[in-house]
Amino acid sequence: MLRLEKLVKTYRTGDQALKSVDLNVPKGQVVALIGPSGAGKSTLIRCINRLVEPTSGKVWLGDTELTHLGAGALRRERRRMGMIFQEYALVERLTVMENVLSGRLGYVGFWRSFARRFPQSDVDEAFRLLDRVGLLGMADKRADELSGGQRQRVGICRALIQNPALLLVDEPTASLDPKTSRQIMRLICELCAERGLAAIINIHDVALAQMFVARVIGLRFGAIEFDGAPEALTPDVLTRIYGEEDWQATIRKVDEDEAEASATAEAVA
Template sequence: MLRIKELVKRYGEEKAVLKNLNLEVPGESVVSIIGASGAGKSTLLRCINRLVEPSSGSIELNGTELTKLEGKALRLARRRIGMVFQGFNLIDRLTVMENVQSGRLGYLPAWRAVTRNYPQEDIDRAFHLMERVGIAHYANKRADELSGGERQRVGVVRALMQEPEILLADEPTASLDPKTSRQIMELLRALASELHLPVLINIHNVNEAKEYTQRIVGMRFGRIIFDGEPTDLNNDAMDEIYAGVPAEERGGAESSTHLREVAAR
């Protein structure tokens, strides 16, 4: 269970990017976060894994208060938080297997990491996960030789190698074509069920959020203004979340105003 209470993030004296935000994500749920650029979606995810330091508030993962941790305790906690990035964040000159094994660095002594002397059980787990997502045959191929969808699958496996208690995905389909995007979203949904993982996805494509996630959180100006099932995300809610944003920039969803205009033609 991820439990966030009164989370605030501000940069210097500027207005807060996150404003007293409250959110709970239970196990095995797939939750998407939608909103216009600048809503605070990516900042929220980065506060959870402490890539960005919260200004105040509480972030608790399965009973551990993450905002209080420092040093070794923080490093150990980060092992429990898997992260899938929009830009893949792979090391291009390394093989798929080597990139995947980087997800185990938090568990290995330094000499194993430097010499790339991975335990057999980690190699076996990597092959199992790569087989599951369809990239096992690329194990010895360099990362820069893969397509975007294949690279993102490597990123997913790398995150799962951490044996995380939650999986965060920051715009995981933004760099992919529509067909590959659907495949990645389907994969994340299936893995959440198979591995009993809560998955929190920051996503631009509202249609994908409605199709592949069980719950949608809508953000605007650092606040949550919608939290419900995909069927509850009606046109009025969309207009509130994306107020002032043209329909064509809403990630595939149209405003009620636009729909009424179409109906009147």
Template sequence: MLRLEKLVKTYRTGDQALKAVDLVVPEGQVLALIGPSGAGKSTLIRCINRLVEPTSGKVWLGDTELTHLSSGALRRERRQMGMIFQEYALVERLTVMENVLSGRLGYVGFWRSLTRKFPQSDVDEAFRLLDRVGLLAMADKRADELSGGQRQRVGICRALIQNPKLLLVDEPTASLDPKTSRQIMRLICELCAERGLAAIINIHDVALAQMFVQRVIGLRFGAVEFDGPPDALTPDVLTRIYGEEDWEATIRKVEDEDAEAAE
């Protein structure tokens, strides 16, 4: 579904953010990118949709190679990739509904987008999505009236209304409290399962990643250090990715959460 081949990103400073990364993400799989700050997690996500231009290598979405597309062709392919941002990236003065519908701007014509006149089918889908994430009653509220968790749910709706094949999720819980973080991760994973979506989630919280995703990619200095299931993240593996720490405490936290959920 998504395939990265020898993906490299080197900045003008000479810093190499990604070092020949190979990665295949099948349809419907939700994976987490973990690793220390500066490991290349956000760069990897942004190279996939070319918000950051790769230095070399290839990115394939299905049968389409994205790395050499013209700007017009890239805009069309970006419809297939929904992006959920750490800082929500909402337009504060617009309503929740208007922010969700902005996810359809790649599909409507210039004048419709300028006047925000969307087809009724798009409006109906926006209402369905808001209902699914528990925000139907807030459709007419301005974005700047919402809590952090509510804003992130709006961002999820905006990404899903594109009807994408792939979700790219950059630190969705970084600004949220622990309870809301779990709710947002659970929601993303449930929606991906319902829609058969693949997702790549850049996340700092190792325990949260272990609780929810099917696969974990550990990056260190721009290279893949680990690729496997969450339960294979042993203290030795986490030390390879992050360095020395009491990783037994992290693993116990996940085991305690799993036991609590089973009760």
């Protein structure tokens, strides 16, 4: 589905954020990308939809190679990649509905979007998605009136209404409290399963990642240091990714939390 070949990003300052990254994400797989700050997680995600231009290497989305596309073709391919951001990145002064519908901008002409006359099918889909994430009553609120968790749900709707094949998720829980973090991660993973979406999720919280995803990739200094199942994240591996630290607590927490997490899930459902 998504294939990165020798992807390199060197910033103008000379920082090499990515050193020849090779990665293959099959259809429907949710991958967590972990690693210390500055390891190149955000850069990796942004090089895929070219919010950051990669220096060299190739990005294959299905059968299309993205790094050589012109502006118009790139926009068409961006529609297939939904993106979810760390601090939600909603347009604060627009309503929830406008924010969700902005996910359809790639499909609608300028004047229709400017006059907010989106096709009825898009509006129907927006209501369906808002209902799915539990924000149906909020459609008319302004985005800056919502709480953090609610905003991230709107961000999820905006990404999903693009009808993407791939989700790029940049630190979705970094500014949320622990409980909301889990709810958001669970929601993202459920939605990916429902729709058969592949996803790359940047995440700081190793325990949270282990809880929800099938595959973890560890990035260190712009190179892949670990690629495997979440169970294989031993203290040794974490030391290789992050450096020396006592990892027992981080890992043990997962087993204890599992029971509590499923209890919360039932409460929320």
